[in-house]
Amino acid sequence: MSQTDSFIEEVTEEVQRDRLFAVIKKWGWVAILAVLLIVGGAAFNEYRKANIRAEAESFGDSLLAGIDADDDGASLAQIAAVGPQQAAIVGHLAAADALAGDNTEFGIEQLDKVIASQDAPEIYTELAQLKRALALPPETAIAERRAAFDALAVSGAPFQLLAEEQLALISIEEGDSEAAIATLQGVLASSKITAGLQRRASELIVALGGELADAQ
Numbered sequence: 001m002s003q004t005d006s007f008i009e010e011v012t013e014e015v016q017r018d019r020l021f022a023v024i025k026k027w028g029w030v031a032i033l034a035v036l037l038i039v040g041g042a043a044f045n046e047y048r049k050a051n052i053r054a055e056a057e058s059f060g061d062s063l064l065a066g067i068d069a070d071d072d073g074a075s076l077a078q079i080a081a082v083g084p085q086q087a088a089i090v091g092h093l094a095a096a097d098a099l100a101g102d103n104t105e106f107g108i109e110q111l112d113k114v115i116a117s118q119d120a121p122e123i124y125t126e127l128a129q130l131k132r133a134l135a136l137p138p139e140t141a142i143a144e145r146r147a148a149f150d151a152l153a154v155s156g157a158p159f160q161l162l163a164e165e166q167l168a169l170i171s172i173e174e175g176d177s178e179a180a181i182a183t184l185q186g187v188l189a190s191s192k193i194t195a196g197l198q199r200r201a202s203e204l205i206v207a208l209g210g211e212l213a214d215a216q
Helices: 003-069 084-100 104-116 122-135 142-150 160-173 177-188 195-207
Strands: none
Touching: 003 084, 084 104, 084 122, 104 122, 122 142, 122 160, 142 160, 160 177, 160 195, 177 195
């Protein structure tokens, strides 16, 4: 390579370096800002995850303490819940504890709170309605109990079949075996029936003198 070519190459490299430095000087803050945003975002995400984990652990510890209190759900009902889902969980556990201790009135009161929640997941409110209907005292009028289960036996409802099973039992209580058998046969025809419910419905139909579909 001649001295002229070497000189030209050096000048070219120098010009390129000058241009690079000029670009860095002008736009380097953008790269720095991008790095800061990435690092800051990652740090915030980890902080948020840590907070959620700590909140969940604190909530779990409160639930365990409430259960261990063995006071018919009183301690559980006092737990400070964050959000409608936690509140629904608290309500269900407090109700279960109360009903297990034969404190039916307090148990139903807790279930009513879950049912009345506007923002709780639907499955929680539907389950609370089923538990409430099952918890009604024996002296409750048959019409009231039937109405409670009728509201849950709507087609497509998550606890439709369980509600229909209870409606069949109410029909038996009223002395209407034919209506009970018809209801139970409808339960058996559902593709969503569980093994346990299928067994109970089949046994009850036979006990009532009815016939199973595959035996007809």
